[in-house]
Amino acid sequence: MGAMAGTRNAPSTSERRAAARTAVVWDDLVPLLERTDGPLDVLDIGGGTGGSAVRVAGLGHRVTVVDPSPDALASLGRRAREAGVEVDAHQGDLGDLVGVVGTAAEGRGADLVLCHGVLEHVADPAAALAGLAAVLRPGGTLSLLVAQRHAAVLARAMAGHFAQAKDLLGPVSGDPGRTGHRYTADELVDLVGAAGLEVVSVHGVRVFADLVPSHLLELETGSTAALVELERAVADRPEYLPLATQLHLLARG
Secondary structure, eight states: HHHHHHHHHHHOHHHHHHHHHHHHHHHHHHHHSSSSOOOOOOEEETTOOOTTTHHHHHHEEEEEEEEEEEOHHHHHHHHHHTTTTTEEEEEEOGGHHHHHHGGGGGGGGGEEEEEEEEEGGOOOHHHHHHHHHEEEEEEEEEEEEEEBBBHHHHHHHHTTHHHHHHHOOOOOOOOTTOOOOOOHHHHHHHHHHHHOOEEEEEEEEEESTTTHHHHHHHHSSSSHHHHHHHHHHTTOOOOGEEEEEEEEEEEEE
């Protein structure tokens, strides 16, 4: 019975892979969330079902989520209740931020803004970043997680989708379409700088995690921990940025 219980409680392969995929992002965020004299006002844009928001709220911070999906917000509510934390949820998108949290110039805004997996889906990323800068308090931090173009081109080509790979080669412009924009590190740094924010760091995320076959994480003891350490080891090495599925950028207001 004990062995069976242990098996049931063991992390699944998808959970282990998720841990490897998000470790670098949380390595960047946790020091910011722990190095504070009191609760921060945190805005999570496109926070969906609360994977980040609930964890941040659990660290004692005031979290507001803005997401266009009512189903996702309902899931967020359930997750927050199960975790015993409070999260302020609003249905909306990037255009609704000022109405929800106000601007820093008004003495409102947020100390930390999470914008993860959102910039890919806006037609005007420069305008979107200007809006984020407006709600970010002086000295506050923007956490920006985006899909990276070079890795997306490689992934499409390896899957045999050669026309899609070719379409992704060009720079970001116009309608993001069904699959969304992809960014290079240089493009992202330029966009953030043009919004008046100071880039603090750019890290590669999921350099290897998406390439490792699932059976290795199932069969090899300690493989997930070793994969996480490998991801951490290459996250800040510029030669590996083109291989990263995502880029995580921190910027200061």
